[in-house]
Amino acid sequence: MRTVIVIGGGASGLMAALSAARDKDNRVVILERQQRPGRKLLSTGNGRCNLTNTGAAAENYHGADPEFARFALERFTPRDTLAFFSSLGLLTEEEHGGRVYPLSNSANSVLDVLRLALERSGVEIRTACPAVRARRDGDGFVVECEDGSFACDALIVACGGMAGRKLGGVADGYELLRRFGHERTKLFGALVPLVTAPEYPRALKGIRADAAVRLRLGGETVARSEGEVQFTETGVSGPAVFDVSRAASVCGEGAEISLDFFRGRSTEEMTDMLRARRGAMPALEASELLCGMLHNRLGRMCVKYAGIGAAKSIGALSDAELRRVLDCCRDFTLELRGTAGFDSAQVTAGGTSTAQFDPRTLESRLVPGLFACGEVLDIDGDCGGYNLQWAWASGNLAGRLGR
Numbered sequence: 257m258r259t260v261i262v263i264g265g266g267a268s269g270l271m272a273a274l275s276a277a278r279d280k281d282n283r284v285v286i287l288e289r290q291q292r293p294g295r296k297l298l299s300t301g302n303g304r305c306n307l308t309n310t311g312a313a314a315e316n317y318h319g320a321d322p323e324f325a326r327f328a329l330e331r332f333t334p335r336d337t338l339a340f341f342s343s344l345g346l347l348t349e350e351e352h353g354g355r356v357y358p359l360s361n362s363a364n365s366v367l368d369v370l371r372l373a374l375e376r377s378g379v380e381i382r383t384a385c386p387a388v389r390a391r392r393d394g395d396g397f398v399v400e401c402e403d404g405s406f407a408c409d410a411l412i413v414a415c416g417g418m419a420g421r422k423l424g425g426v427a428d429g430y431e432l433l434r435r436f437g438h439e440r441t442k443l444f445g446a447l448v449p450l451v452t453a454p455e456y457p458r459a460l461k462g463i464r465a466d467a468a469v470r471l472r473l474g475g476e477t478v479a480r481s482e483g484e485v486q487f488t489e490t491g492v493s494g495p496a497v498f499d500v501s502r503a504a505s506v507c508g509e510g511a512e513i514s515l516d517f518f519r520g521r522s523t524e525e526m527t528d529m530l531r532a533r534r535g536a537m538p539a540l541e542a543s544e545l546l547c548g549m550l551h552n553r554l555g556r557m558c559v560k561y562a563g564i565g566a567a568k569s570i571g572a573l574s575d576a577e578l579r580r581v582l583d584c585c586r587d588f589t590l591e592l593r594g595t596a597g598f599d600s601a602q603v604t605a606g607g608t609s610t611a612q613f614d615p616r617t618l619e620s621r622l623v624p625g626l627f628a629c630g631e632v633l634d635i636d637g638d639c640g641g642y643n644l645q646w647a648w649a650s651g652n653l654a655g656r657l658g659r
């Protein structure tokens with residue numbers, strides 16, 4: 257009998273444990289620092305758990321060497337994820353953009369079926385058991401926890417990253433691996449709200465808009481996306497913002513976010529609409545110019561942003577003024593001050609360097625028998641189920657223990 261310890265009972269660790277337990281010669285133990293496993297999983301997808309994306313491919317992942325992820329992702333594809341969860345009895349539903357959720361719309365369902373499968377496989381879970389240190393002991397390992405030590409023959413580090421600190425995001429995994437000689441790259445939050453100069457967002461707090469988003473640095477567009485944008489107390493958030501947030505973290509201050517609230521509509525079409533409104537309702541105040549086209553508060557803000565006094569009547573607006581308002585709606589620019597940091601980030605960009613791991617097994621090239629999976633490695637995915645897909649795929653591969 258071989259003992260396998262998995263440090264971390266999150267998405268990748270639970271999958272790694274199930275994968276290792278398929279070999280009946282393995283006794284598998286999960287050490288989890290929190291009171292219960294899968295705590296972060298319960299908060300994913302706003303509590304609905306966007307568990308995979310049917311379009312996930314290596315191209316959706318980032319890191320110093322994103323190609324590293326290819327083997328694991330191709331060995332355990334989104335289709336495999338769906339078949340795996342279906343075999344556990346989970347019903348799922350695909351939504352727009354290939355995002356898959358449990359039919360119950362509750363992340364609890366995902367964790368529940370994993371928990372039942374772990375019980376059935378005889379995997380032991382020790383909760384409230386943070387691994388403090390791990391070291392080589394002969395051909396095996398000893399893991400030291402606050403309440404005692406555990407010996408094992410193979411060790412899988414699945415401690416996740418720094419993102420979502422309130423849900424248990426910590427740096428422990430990097431430190432455990434560092435002591436085995438593993439280096440890590442610079443860490444920063446990705447899929448994270450952006451902090452912008454305060455003037456506009458605070459007044460727009462709570463508004464959601466559909467927009468094309470561009471991230472510009474020195475006048476050049478460095479990233480773009482489309483979809484929902486939410487204004488927050490300190491800046492902007494939402495799926496379309498998350499999509500450019502990794503690039504924004506790299507740019508830092510000096511970059512700007514440009515929002516086009518009329519994506520998919522031509523400037524001619526919008527000019528005609530504004531002229532028609534001027535003709536039909538000349539007595540209306542200019543602040544009402546965009547009424548029905550944008551959220552009221554946002555519409556008023558765009559008029560103000562174009563430098564037009566709210567009390568001026570629409571009929572008195574020149575073509576040039578209409579054009580200015582339209583330009584503001586199509587290029588609503590916010591100065592970037594930074595990101596909201598690890599507390600609000602959904603994933604950690606950067607991590608333990610993949611150069612020192614074999615992509616075909618996820619075994620350490622420095623320490624035989626030591627494996628790592630999930631977010632602790634320097635791989636992060638796009639927004640939309642890609643990070644959990646990496647957790648499942650890499651957990652599945654690491655749990656094979658080189659088989």
Ligand SMILES: Cc1cc2nc3c(=O)[nH]c(=O)nc-3n(C[C@H](O)[C@H](O)[C@H](O)COP(=O)(O)OP(=O)(O)OC[C@H]3O[C@@H](n4cnc5c(N)ncnc54)[C@H](O)[C@@H]3O)c2cc1C
Pocket residue numbers: 263264265266267268269287288289290293294295296297299300301302305306307308385386387388414415416417419420423424425426428429601602603629630631632640641642643644645647
């Ligand atoms: C709010 C939020 C929403 C998200 N939504 C989605 C989504 O809808 N779809 C998607 O694909 N991704 C989503 N993600 C990202 C996704 O949750 C993570 O990428 C994924 O959980 C990473 O899995 P992991 O196993 O590597 O790490 P985790 O899930 O973080 O698990 C790591 C586990 O290790 C434990 N641990 C850490 N240190 C120790 C130690 N020393 N000893 C013992 N245990 C330890 C932790 O307590 C934790 O349980 C979201 C993230 C957040 C924060």
